[in-house]
Amino acid sequence: MPTPSHQPPRDDSAEPKLKIYFLPNLLTAANLFCGFVALTKIVEANISGGDYQQIKVALAFILLACIFDLFDGRVARMGGVESPFGREFDSLADLISFGAAPAFLVHRVVLKDVFVGHEEWGWFIASIYLLCGAFRLARFNCLSAMRLEPTKEFLGFPIPSAAGLVASLTLFMIWWDEKEFATGYWRYCLPVLLLFLSWMMVSSVKYPSFKTLDLRATRTFPKMLVAGLFLGSIVVSQGKILVFLLPVFFTAYLVYGFIRPRISRRIRHEIEEEEGEEEEGPAVPG
Numbered sequence: 001m002p003t004p005s006h007q008p009p010r011d012d013s014a015e016p017k018l019k020i021y022f023l024p025n026l027l028t029a030a031n032l033f034c035g036f037v038a039l040t041k042i043v044e045a046n047i048s049g050g051d052y053q054q055i056k057v058a059l060a061f062i063l064l065a066c067i068f069d070l071f072d073g074r075v076a077r078m079g080g081v082e083s084p085f086g087r088e089f090d091s092l093a094d095l096i097s098f099g100a101a102p103a104f105l106v107h108r109v110v111l112k113d114v115f116v117g118h119e120e121w122g123w124f125i126a127s128i129y130l131l132c133g134a135f136r137l138a139r140f141n142c143l144s145a146m147r148l149e150p151t152k153e154f155l156g157f158p159i160p161s162a163a164g165l166v167a168s169l170t171l172f173m174i175w176w177d178e179k180e181f182a183t184g185y186w187r188y189c190l191p192v193l194l195l196f197l198s199w200m201m202v203s204s205v206k207y208p209s210f211k212t213l214d215l216r217a218t219r220t221f222p223k224m225l226v227a228g229l230f231l232g233s234i235v236v237s238q239g240k241i242l243v244f245l246l247p248v249f250f251t252a253y254l255v256y257g258f259i260r261p262r263i264s265r266r267i268r269h270e271i272e273e274e275e276g277e278e279e280e281g282p283a284v285p286g
Helices: 022-044 053-077 086-115 120-145 158-177 186-201 221-236 242-262 265-272
Strands: 153-155 206-208
Touching: 022 053, 022 086, 053 158, 086 120, 086 158, 086 186, 120 153, 120 158, 120 186, 153 242, 158 186, 158 242, 206 242, 221 242
Parallel strands: none
Antiparallel strands: 153 206
């Protein structure tokens, strides 16, 4: 009769433990919450009578989600608490706040009026943006896990920036419409922009992540002057100038990806790098 083999007792302490750090994931959760509220406000909006108040609230929450997304990875890096869970959670939140919410926004405000007799085309165009955003996030996570993506560059236009551009341009168009300026058909550029951003997110155009920017780095005088003028203009105008500044900011970042390979290394270093930067770490999902 064969004797049973004696196996060593299982050491549960050797199993890998899932690390979930509080503050960075709290910021990511705030990002996801903003995306959900934005979707809710878009659904509740009644724009048939020209009332865009709920849409404005939704746009504010999408832009607020961009701020939370900007800081969650930086907080993780400053505290040395980056984890695979944080990267995956950030991507899931980004897909809602910067994928589903902007796509549904453009469909609600513009696309439903473009394809009156063929509503399915409006949903199809909006879904292209969502699918490309999901593909872009999945590609980033795979490249990060394989350690193939440069730490200081994004491959393709980051989805938070794409959502910020869509939201800020929509806000500008609403302001233009409320001022009763002549509109014509130029507001229908949003669907075209949505398709263009869909392609840019999955393209091979490289964008700087600006992940080296932190509060401990020294700043040059021109950068401090620009930052001071920017904050001062917001305070003096009580935030109204953001209607113009935000579209310019996100558009400039979009265009920068195309002109970046054609400018000198010195200018690129001046724009993208910070003096006294710390050691590098993996870039956050974008």
